[in-house]
Amino acid sequence: xxxxxxxxxxxxxxxxxxxxxxxxxxxxxxxxxxxxxxxxxxxxxxxxxxxxxxxxxxxxxxxxxxxxxxxxxxxxxxxxxxxxxxxxxxxxxxxxx
Amino acid sequence: xxxxxxxxxxxxxxxxxxxxxxxxxxxxxxxxxxxxxxxxxxxxxxxxxxxxxxxxxxxxxxxxxxxxxxxxxxxxxxxxxxxxxxxxxxxxxxxxxxxxxxxxxxxxxxxxxxxxxxxxxxxxxxxxxxxxxxxxxxxxxxxxxxxxxxxxxxxxxxxxxxxxxxxxxxxxxxxxxxxxxxxxxxxxxxxxxxxxxxxxxxxxxxxxxxxxxxxxxxxxxxxxxxxxxxxxxxxxxxxxxxxxxxxxxxxxxxxxxxxxxxxxxxxxxxxxxxxxxxxxxxxxxxxxxxxxxxxxxxxxxxxxxxxxxxxxxxxxxxxxxxxxxxxxxxxxxxxxxxxxxxxxxxxxxxxxxxxxxxxxxxxxxxxxxxxxxxxxxxxxxxxxxxxxxxxxxxxxxxxxxxxxxxxxxxxxxxxxxxxxxxxxxxxxxxxxxxxxxxxx
Numbered sequence: 397x398x399x400x401x402x403x404x405x406x407x408x409x410x411x412x413x414x415x416x417x418x419x420x421x422x423x424x425x426x427x428x429x430x431x432x433x434x435x436x437x438x439x440x441x442x443x444x445x446x447x448x449x450x451x452x453x454x455x456x457x458x459x460x461x462x463x464x465x466x467x468x469x470x471x472x473x474x475x476x477x478x479x480x481x482x483x484x485x486x487x488x489x490x491x492x493x
Numbered sequence: 494x495x496x497x498x499x500x501x502x503x504x505x506x507x508x509x510x511x512x513x514x515x516x517x518x519x520x521x522x523x524x525x526x527x528x529x530x531x532x533x534x535x536x537x538x539x540x541x542x543x544x545x546x547x548x549x550x551x552x553x554x555x556x557x558x559x560x561x562x563x564x565x566x567x568x569x570x571x572x573x574x575x576x577x578x579x580x581x582x583x584x585x586x587x588x589x590x591x592x593x594x595x596x597x598x599x600x601x602x603x604x605x606x607x608x609x610x611x612x613x614x615x616x617x618x619x620x621x622x623x624x625x626x627x628x629x630x631x632x633x634x635x636x637x638x639x640x641x642x643x644x645x646x647x648x649x650x651x652x653x654x655x656x657x658x659x660x661x662x663x664x665x666x667x668x669x670x671x672x673x674x675x676x677x678x679x680x681x682x683x684x685x686x687x688x689x690x691x692x693x694x695x696x697x698x699x700x701x702x703x704x705x706x707x708x709x710x711x712x713x714x715x716x717x718x719x720x721x722x723x724x725x726x727x728x729x730x731x732x733x734x735x736x737x738x739x740x741x742x743x744x745x746x747x748x749x750x751x752x753x754x755x756x757x758x759x760x761x762x763x764x765x766x767x768x769x770x771x772x773x774x775x776x777x778x779x780x781x782x783x784x785x786x787x788x789x790x791x792x793x794x795x796x797x798x799x800x801x802x803x804x805x806x807x808x809x810x811x812x813x814x815x816x817x818x819x820x821x822x823x824x825x826x827x828x829x830x831x832x833x834x835x836x837x838x839x840x841x842x843x844x845x846x847x848x849x850x851x852x853x854x855x856x857x858x859x860x861x862x863x864x865x866x867x868x869x870x871x872x873x874x875x876x877x878x879x880x881x882x883x884x885x886x887x888x889x890x891x892x893x894x895x896x897x898x899x900x901x902x903x904x905x906x907x908x909x910x911x912x913x914x915x916x917x918x919x920x921x922x923x924x925x926x927x928x929x930x931x932x933x
Contacts, residue, residue, distance in 0.1 A: 398560065403555070405552070405624045405708045410609070412502035413506075418540060422534060422538060
């Protein structure tokens with residue numbers, strides 16, 4: 397019997413920080429969008445806003461322009477700080493393609 | 494799309510709702526947002542990562558058995574493809590013995606960390622590089638070039654974090670300067686961007702880099718990279734500048750771009766997403782001056798297009814790499830041309846009329862660019878395809894024939910240089926290559 401033993405080439409994976417905890421329910425929560433303003437985000441995200449507002453009582457979904465938009469700015473520390481300061485419970489980020 | 498956030502230290506999975514591309518096109522039907530709204534809601538409330546909160550998941554060893562060694566080799570190749578670690582060409586299984594052999598070319602301990610490969614976030618060590626080089630059919634004396642190329646690739650200035658996943662099909666171009674090019678059999682002459690059994694180092698090093706991009710970085714077509722076409726990605730581009738045929742007074746690429754001393758071994762890494770031959774030579778009774786000038790116009794005219802390939806490196810990167818054969822470079826040098834005057838000519842004569850930009854819808858792309866220099870360039874008419882002539886890369890490489898030059902269209906936020914360290918056993922490794930492959 398011939399045997400070959402070889403390395404998995406994919407390298408180790410480090411998980412250094414967890415994702416944000418999920419919210420138990422969307423009712424009564426404050427949500428925001430962080431949009432790159434690409435790939436029809438100007439249409440899809442407002443639709444999602446309307447759906448959330450129709451489906452959950454007491455929910456507040458901030459308008460699309462509450463935070464800076466565009467690929468050039470949404471990854472910045474400044475945008476992250478604005479999101480934190482706004483007191484939102486969760487954000488939806490879009491759109492990538 | 495997966496792996497998009499792992500390079501940030503998060504787990505490779507994330508709460509995502511994905512749709513076919515049609516919904517993201519102008520005038521699309523966006524009703525799927527409503528029919529699948531529950532997935533958005535669940536992503537905010539119920540989703541959990543499949544990975545633990547903290548820690549390192551080490552890659553294991555893999556074992557295959559078969560009645561014959563050929564069967565085991567075949568089984569190993571099948572398994573690597575099934576695990577999405579291959580490129581469709583035969584792979585050398587990275588056994589302990591093979592990887593240890595490659596590591597004779599290491600200058601740092603095998604566990605030395607080179608970086609985190611985006612977008613998946615795989616930890617890349619000297620050993621990880623050696624594993625990829627073993628799979629790619631490489632040799633130990635190639636390892637210093639590969640490790641330096643990976644180090645440059647993972648430098649944030651290279652732009653690799655975005656280019657690994659982007660649709661523009663960028664591929665890394667590694668230009669090697671210094672004596673190591675000839676010593677390890679990198680090609681700088683005829684067919685230097687293609688297969689060559691006499692000078693096989695570039696193919697192995699470039700293939701190993703691609704395997705790292707894919708296996709460690711997760712840049713799998715349609716999953717971790719949205720590259721539409723992915724051209725030149727089997728081996729990327731790895732070649733040496735033809736320093737033996739540099740005209741007197743012309744500096745090497747490493748010295749010009751990175752201020753690296755001429756005899757120092759080094760690599761320079763940029764990204765490109767196009768590769769084309771340009772017919773450079775005249776056809777009739779041109780004087781040497783006319784032949785040179787007409788060739789320069791032909792090259793500049795080819796670059797004068799409103800598809801803005803150089804936008805990503807407009808300020809500090811490169812619009813592309815022009816490869817001139819040594820025989821052409823020497824003729825032009827005798828006529829007074831220098832690398833600097835070639836760059837100046839290309840910059841001036843590749844400028845695009847503003848009207849051509851407008852009719853092609855280019856101003857919208859310029860307006861949304863993150864660079865102020867790019868946004869302000871809208872006012873320039875004709876519009877320069879890069880902010881400065883210095884951004885053009887001109888290298889002497891290619892076969893000793895005057896008809897053609899070559900243009901690697903840049904897609905490169907930066908151009909990153911690294912000097913090379915050589916292992917103590919380097920001369921011994923070169924001797925073994927001579928024994929195994931025959932004289933250089």
